[in-house]
Amino acid sequence: MENKGNGRAPVSQKPHKIELPLHPEYIGGSVKVQINEKEIIVPLGTTILEACKKNNIHIPTLCHHDDLCIAGVCRVCVVEIENMRTLQASCAFPITAPIKIKTATPMVRKARKNIIDLLISEHYGECYSCFRNNNCELQSLAKEYGVDHYNFGHVQKPRFKIDNSSYSVVRDMDKCILCKRCVRTCIDLQEVGVLEAIGRGDSTHIGTFFDKQLSDVICINCGQCINRCPTGALRANDPRDEIWRAIDDPKKHVVIQTAPSPRAAIGEEFGLEAGHSMTGELNTALRRIGFDKVFDTNFTADLTIMEEGTELILRLYNALVKSENLNKIPQFTSCSPGWVKYLEHFYPQYIDNLSSAKSPQQMFGTLIKTFYAQEENINPADIVTIAVMPCSAKKFECNRPEMVDSGFKDVDFGLTTRELAQMIKETGIFLPELPKSGFDEPFGEASGAGLIFGATGGVMEAALRTVVELVTGKKVENLFENANITPVRGFEGIRYVELPIEEVGDVPEMYKKYFSNWNWLKGATLKVAVAHGTANAKKVMENIKAGGIFSECHFIEFMGCPGGCIGGGGQPIPTNAEIRAKRAEAIYKEEEGLPIRKSHENPHIAYIYENFLTDGPCGHKSHELLHTKYIKRGEYIA
C-alpha cells in the first residue's frame, strides 16, 4: 500500500525511471562522480541535485520541490558536465556514469543570473506590496545572485485579472513564474487536475478548464498549491479586513475558535523551528488582538467523535443486525472539507457513505450561535464567529449554503494560520514571548482526542479510543500502551488496521434506546483505514469501487491534505515531509501530557448532552444542529 506517485502528470515532468539500488555497496550499485573536483560515491540514479545536497554543495532551485515530481523547467539549477555541449538541470539529471560536474563555473553563474533576470522581468508588481515579501523564493534568489536592477526591463502593466471567485484560493497570475509547482501539486500530488499550462510561447499561462474562474471548476480548495507556490501568485482568500472591522465594532461579540494544527505551526511564522506548540501563547495573543472569547475547536472535535462514533455504531447495527442500508458501510469521515468536495466531484455515488456529522468547525459555529448565545444571553445576530484553521477549504465550507442551522451563518469567517500570524504581527505582538493562558468557558479545555485531529490518523485514533471503550467497557490502555493507537499513526499514504472485538461490556445509557446489548458485535473484527492526500484517497476509492479490501472496512478516515491538517493549505510556507512530521510530533507530545485524552470523558461534553442536546448523540436536536447533507457535483465543472 505504499504511495508510489503513479499520478497523472505527463512523463515530461517525471524523473528517470531508475530505481535506486537496494544495495548501493554492491558492484554496479554505485557510481563515483566528481563534483567540483571532489570525488563522491553515490547510488546509481541519484540526481545531481540530491548528490550535491548530501554533500553540502548548494545549488539554487526554483521549480524543484521535495514533495513534487520533477519538472526541470526553470533551469535555475543548471550545472556544467564535462564533455557535454549544454548545461544540465541538476534536479532532473540522474547520475548513471562517472561524470565530472562543476556547479559554479562562470558559464553556470552567468546562465543562472540571466535566467533569474528573465524571470524577474516578467514578474509583475513590487515586493513591498506582496504578501510573500520576505518569504518568496524568487526574492531570495534575486538576493542570492545580487540582482540590483532590472537587466531586461520589467513588466509595467498587469496582464491578467486577479481571480478571487473562489472562497478559498486567489490566483494572481501576474506574479506567476510558470514553475508549474501548482500544476504538479494538483495533477500529481493530489490527483485533482484543475490546473494546467495553457497556450504556447509568450502566451503560456497556468489556467483551468477553458480558463473558467476557479469557483466554477472542480477545485477542492485544499490549497496545497498555495503552500508550494514559490511566489505570491497563489494565496488564500483573506478575510482580515472584515474581521478587524468586527473586532473594532463595539456592538459585535467576536468569538474565535482555534483548531489544533495552527497552534503547532504558527511559531514558524515567527521564526521558530517547526515543531513548537504554542497553544497558551496563542490564546493570550487572540485576547490581546481583541477577540471577546477564545474557544478550542477540540471541544467540538470531541463532540464530532461522539456524533460520528454513534453514527458509526448505528450504521453497523443497521447493517449487521437489521440488514438495512448496507451500502452505507464503510462510513467515511467528513471533517476535511477538501476531501468532502473531492468525493462530491469524483465519487458522488458514495455520498451516503460520508458521515453526516458536521466538521468540528461547523459544529462549533452552530453551538456558539445557539447554545452559547442562550447561556450568555447574547443576541446571536450580534455574534461574529471566526475559525482559525490550517485550511483554505474551511473558508469554502463555512460558506456552504446549508451551513446555517443556527438560523444565521454558523461560522462567519475561516482564517488561516498565516493570516492569523499576520493579524498578530499587525497588533505588534511577538507571539513566542507571550505568557500562556487557557480557553474560555463554557467550553473550556478539551480532550487530547480532539487535539490529535490535526495529524493524519488522529480522527481514527480519537474515534477508536471512544468506540473501543464504549463497546468493550474496558480501558483502551489495556489494548494499547498509554492509549496511543500507534498502528493508525504515521505518514504512510494509506494504513489499514484490524481490531478484533473479543469481549463486550454493558451498553451505555445513551444507546439503550437503540439496543440492549453489544452481543451483535462480539467476536467481530473492526476494520478501519486511514488515507491522507486525495491521491491516496483516490486509490482507496478505486479499491472500494472494485470491491477490494477497503470495501470491507467499517470506517475510513480521509484527509484532503498530505499529512492531514498539519499539512493544510492554510499553514505556514514552506512545507515538506520533515516539517509536517515535526508539527505532528508537537501535537502528539502535547496530547500525551493532557489530563483527559478521550472524547467521552470530557466533562464539558457530558454537560452539553445533559443540558442542551438532551436526546443524546445522533438524537433529534443533534441532527438538526450538528449534522448536514452533501450534494452531487460535476466531474469536470462545479
Added chain:
Amino acid sequence: MKKPKVRNGKILFSEYTLGEGVRKALTLSREDILFEIKDSKLKGRGGAGFPVSTKWMLGAAAIAERKYIICNADEGEPGTFKDRVLLVEYPELVFEGMVIAGYAIGAKFGILYLRGEYEYIRKSLQDFLELMRKENLLGKNILGKEGFDFDIKIHLGSSAYVCGEETALIESLEGHRGEARNRPPYPVNTGFRGMPTSVNNVETLSCVPHIILNGGNWFKNFGTEKSTGTKLFSISGDCEKPDVYEWEWGITIAEMLEKVGAKNTKAVQIGGASGICIPKSQFNRKIAYEDIPTGGSIIIFDKNRDMLKILKNFMEFFVEESCGQCTPCRIGNTKLLEGVKMIENEKYTFAYLDKLKDLGKTMQIASKCGLGQSSPNSFISILENFKDEIFYHENGDANGK
C-alpha cells in the same frame, strides 16, 4: 510497381521497386542490418545528425515487452518541404525504412507522426499502407518471415513546431501538451508509453532501403568522409528554380546557388529559422556535418532583402512556437524580439544588444530542448554578419564582408 521518373538523384531520387528493400533485409540477420547501417555512417537527417546505428543498436539491445519505431514527419522548420516530397512521391522508401528498422530493433509497432498541415496527404498514405498490407510488406509474418509482424499507424499532429523535437513528439502522441521531456532518459530507453522508441526522420528512414540493397560501403561513395551519402535540400527564396534537390554532402553554398539560378545573393539562411545566416563572404563553405550541418532548409536572400525584417520574422516565429515551459526559451525569445524591435525603432544601445547576445548564449546552453538552444542562432548570426546594413544602413555589396 515502377514509378515514372520525375526526379533525378543518386540515392533517394533513384529508381526503386516497392518491396526490394524489405525483401533483401529479411534475408539478412538483425545484426547484419545494424552492421550495414553502421558501416554506412548514416546520420540523422532531421538536423541533429545523431548516428543512426548508435540509436538502433541501443534500441535493439533494450529489453522490453514492446518497442516502437516512430517516423518523425512533423516537418515544421520554416523553409523545409523535402519530407513532403518523399511522403508524396516515395512513400515506399519511408515505410520500408520503418519496416526494416522494426526488424532490426525488434519492434512490432510503427507510428508515422504526420505534420498537421499535411492532413491532405494522409489519405494517400493510408491507401499506400493498405497496398503494402496486401503485398504482405506489413502485417503478420511479413513476406513469409516467421514471427516478424509489423504494422504502421498514422498519427496527425496539431501543428506545433516544438513537436518536431522527439520527446515533445512522444508527449503529443501520448495525448499531452507538446513539451520536451528531460533527457536522459532518451526515448530509445524510455520513449512512447515508457517503452524503447526509435524516432527517426522521414529522410533518414528513406535512406535505409537503399543502404540495405546496395550496402553501407556503397553509401560511403557519396558525400564526404564524415558526412556520407546525399542530402535533400528544400530550396526557396530568391532564385529561379526553387525545388527539392538531392545533392551529395560537401556541396558548397556557391555551387548550390549556381545550380538553382540565384543571382545577386546577399545571404543564405541554412537550417531554417533555427539555423544560421551565412553572408556572401562565406559562400565557399561546405554543407556537411563537419562545416555547416543542416536539416536541409535553404532560404536564399538577394540584395533587395532587409535582413532586420528577416530576423524579426524568425524571432516572431520563436516567440509563438516556444512551448513555454522553460525560462530561457519562453522569456528569452521575447527579449530577443524586443531587441529587434528596438533596432527597428532606433531605440537601442549597443550595450543592451551585447546583453541580449549574451542572453542568446545562455539560451543556447541552458534551454531544455533543441528549440531554445537553436532559436538564438539567427539573432546572433544576423546581427554579427550584417551589422553594417542593420546599424549603418549600408546596403548592397558592402554587406557581409
